[in-house]
Amino acid sequence: MATKALFNMAVNWFIRQRIDQIQNFMNHPIETQQGVLFSQLFHADETEYGKKYGFKDISSYRDFQQQVPIVNYEEFEPYIEKARQGHKDVSWPGVIRQFAKSSGTTNAKSKYIPISDESLEDCHFKAGKDLISIYANNHPDNQLFLNKNLRLGGSSELYESFNTKFGDLSAILIENLPFWIEITTVPSKKTSLMSEWETKLKAIVSEVKNQDVGSLTGVPSWMMVLLQRILIETGKGNISEVFPNLEVFFHGGISFKPYKEQYRKIIGKDINYYEIYNASEGFFGIQDRSGSDEMLLMLDYGIFYEFIPMEQFDRNNLQAIPLEEVELGKNYAVVISTNGGLWRYLIGDTVKFTSLSPHRIQISGRTKHYINAFGEELMIDNVETALKKACDATEAHILDYTGAPVFMREGKSGAHEWLLEFAKHPTNFDEFSKIFDETLKSLNSDYEAKRYLNMTLNPPIIHTAKPQLFYQWMESRGKLGGQNKVPRLCNDRQYIEPLLELNKN
Structure with missing residues (x-):
């Protein structure tokens, strides 16, 4: 127990150092975003996409606006498919080895989002550390690393094609997690990567029902199914009887509002709830204040943001604005350029800003029904x-x-x-x-x-x-x-x- 407590203190001290860096981009959002943009352009100027749109000649945001088109998945798909076939330097330097598979496109059952080494480390994994950093900063007496984190991803099988791998983002993240995360997380990697859901669910319940779980991470609808199964298996009245040290649920993917009361009932006590805004394309926002219904826009993950006012949204004439021009309360379609090689990519989500200092957002919908x-x-x-x-x-x-x-x-x-x-x-x-x-x-x-x-x-x-x-x-x-x-x-x-x-x- 003393070793676990020492580990908990050490980890909490380490991750809190990140708070100063987060505070820096909160204080200097425009400079941070300009640095992200020109760093990305410099890295990708010798790629096929960079040469086509003259990245070397871009010296201002206005140049970027005029030279690089806003695209949706269908328009960008030829470059993704070329990268999936193993070609290097397509839209990001080198060969992209992993692609996150998800739904939501107009003409295809699934879409494939490139996950570069940089986007994996400097966006997705960095966000995971920030989530813990922010929580630890808000709750100094937390016991997260004295207990286990129960994670629940989607379908977690990776497939190989053209010498590249593709699968759910959760599978890619689990496959590449550092050891220190693995030793604090349940279920095991082997169980998490099982492909058949019913079999996997039974294995997860069997593996976690006797663990000391302090935090949950997942999509509310899927996590609810798992928690209900745990109660059936254990015969307990609520989740607090199974996991007495449970203190927080990190959730994302869908709105939590319809589930809030259900979670209060099934858990049996008040815990903390922290919302995250992540997708295959990147990790965008983290709730940075306890009890809030808004998220801090994360500005130093290698993602450059632009926004299209929805009242001006015209698919034949898309005009975006940078972060410094957004206004409170308006609905904006989100456009991103990333360290995974997406350029002025329309992700389909809409957000509205609830604060401009710092920049906090709420997800307001989609650009389509x-x-x-x-x-x-x-x-x-x-x-x-x-x-x-x-x-x-x-x-x-x-x-x-x-x-x-x-x-x-x-x-x-x-x-x-x-x-x-x-x-x-x-x-x-x-x-x-x-x-x-x-x-x-x-x-x-x-x-x-x-x-x-x-x-x-x-x-x-x-x-x-x-x-x-x-x-x-x-x-x-x-x-x-x-x-x-x-x-x-x-x-x-x-x-x-x-x-x-x-x-x-």
Whole structure:
């Protein structure tokens, strides 16, 4: 015990030294970001992308704006594919050996984000250390390193293709973690990298139920499933009876608001909750104050940020602004240039600034309609394609529709709830529902994972709307007219609830 306590003190002293550096970029955000930009341009000026867009000739942000285009994944994909095939110096110096696989693109089931050595060390791993540093600074009496951290990633299998590896970001991170993290973390690397979820879940429960866990790290929806399994396995009334020293949950990936009360009940005591904003493309934000609902924008991770005001968002004429021009309360689409070789890359998220000194943000949504209540990243393109396939197979025609999440309650899985107004009803409603669900699985690997064995998502709940329902609803809101559209997807239930109520009358 004395050795563990000494280790805890040493680690806490070491990581708190980072606080001074964080305070420096909080005090000098613009200078920090300018340094990041020109350092990245210098490193990549001899790459294929750097030569094409004249990185050597860029001497100001204005040059960067004018010479380098803003791109989405589809537009940047040829460079990624070339890098995946083992070519060097494509958009970042050297050969990129690892790619994080995730969903959310328009034309592909999965996208592959390059993870360079620099982005792994100077962004993702640095952020992990900062998370602990910030927490330790806010809670000097923490006992994190006296106990274990229970981590829960997604599908954690790595695959090889063209002499490069690809898989979930969690798999890449776990594969490359330093030893000192491994000895303080459960489950083991072997268990974490198991590919079949049900088998892995049983192994995790078996491995962690007798451990002294002090912190949790993961996506709220998946972690809830694991904690419920632990209670079933142990027969305990709440998680505090299993892990009496649990003090914090580091969470990200989806909104925590629908889960907060559920976590309070299942844990059985008040603990700390810290939100993180990370993605395959990079690690962007960390909640830096206890009890806050905003995150500090991390400015020295090798990521240069730009922002597109959403009221000016035009896919045919994208105009971004640098950090020094953002305003409070406005929604901005996020554009990043990274030390993984992404350049002026539109990640699809929108944020709003809650503070400009320092720069703190909240995630406000996506640049497209979406549902991401469980990490499924369901985009309107997926839904439109799936509905068309279901309609074609059952001779149906849809006039209007909307969809929303059904959040997890009392140990039950969540779902997506749909309200569809048909011009022509399906010849077989059950077949329509099945084809819709199966097509979404085929289009979106994250949705497919959440639907696996109904563990996170049950089959979709589909209601038939009475005639003229959406017209009546839009009329009641004063939203009739060509400029007003029915919200197709929403990440909460603000639209579907009044529609369902109106549908009863």
